[in-house]
Amino acid sequence: xxxxxxxxxxxxxxxxxxxxxxxxxxxxxxxxxxxxxxxxxxxxxxxxxxxxxxxxxxxxxxxxxxxxxxxxxxxxxxxxxxxxxxxxxxxxxxxxxxxxxxxxxxxxxxxxxxxxxxxxxxxxxxxxxxxxxxxxxxxxxxxxxxxxxxxxxxxxxxxxxxxxxxxxxxxxxxxxxxxxxxxxxxxxxxxxxxxxxxxxxxxxxxxxxxxxxxxxxxxxxxxxxxxxxxxxxxxxxxxxxxxxxxxxxxxxxxxxxxxx
Ligand SMILES: Nc1nc2c(c(=O)[nH]1)N[C@H]1C(S)=C(S)[C@@H](COP(=O)(O)O)O[C@H]1N2
Ligand SMILES: [Mo]
Numbered sequence: 240x241x242x243x244x245x246x247x248x249x250x251x252x253x254x255x256x257x258x259x260x261x262x263x264x265x266x267x268x269x270x271x272x273x274x275x276x277x278x279x280x281x282x283x284x285x286x287x288x289x290x291x292x293x294x295x296x297x298x299x300x301x302x303x304x305x306x307x308x309x310x311x312x313x314x315x316x317x318x319x320x321x322x323x324x325x326x327x328x329x330x331x332x333x334x335x336x337x338x339x340x341x342x343x344x345x346x347x348x349x350x351x352x353x354x355x356x357x358x359x360x361x362x363x364x365x366x367x368x369x370x371x372x373x374x375x376x377x378x379x380x381x382x383x384x385x386x387x388x389x390x391x392x393x394x395x396x397x398x399x400x401x402x403x404x405x406x407x408x409x410x411x412x413x414x415x416x417x418x419x420x421x422x423x424x425x426x427x428x429x430x431x432x433x434x435x436x437x438x439x440x441x442x443x444x445x446x447x448x449x450x451x452x453x454x455x456x457x458x459x460x461x462x463x464x465x466x467x468x469x470x471x472x473x474x475x476x477x478x479x480x481x482x483x484x485x486x487x488x489x490x491x492x493x494x495x496x497x498x499x
Pocket of ligand 1: 334335336337338339340385386387421422423425453454455467468469470471472473
């Protein structure tokens, strides 16, 4: 349920109109999800407490709620709690494609030439080839991917435990963020606790086959504890950092923590 009905709260009609306007301006799918996830009654009273004659203060209040939401989600995150897994019979076929562009623009990355670059708080920064990643221990999972645009699907991904990888390259595990840059210029970042979660996978396969281009060849980060937009495809560079890296959708208002 969206609580964002100006009529439901006691504010002057003019203020309500401005509020509705602000909501319309930020009603891209991303923002919509952010509102639905963050606007509890408490959030609404916080909103009505701000000057509704000033659209900037409304947006600031929303941003404030979102930051609070990130902190609360981070505190509530249980690093040992596993997301549900499913039998192979429940895999969604065909598995949906999604990106900030259409299927006709799916990136074709050359697996031979591809190198995974590492930067920031990492001891071993030598770029990785696909062959070297494939030589690390592999695990797989059948989990549910949830997109804020309103669909979810069950898929099977295989690859390298990201926690194992981070330890292997001597990443500073006390760093706050891990950032990702992708071949299609998408970018996102996650908290270290989620990076080290046992189900966080550098996925190299989908449904036991090399990851197809549509699902992020040659490598994507698969996290069943996070919403779809936090799962970067076509990863080219990873950075371990204490400087907030943001993200493609996050910078447009999606909640940064993005837990599912
Ligand atoms: N590189 C890249 N990764 C991305 C995106 C994107 O546009 N580019 N979109 C995200 C979103 S919003 C979703 S729902 C999933 C879709 O993954 P799928 O195509 O495997 O279903 O990828 C996420 N990761
Ligand atoms: Mo998504």
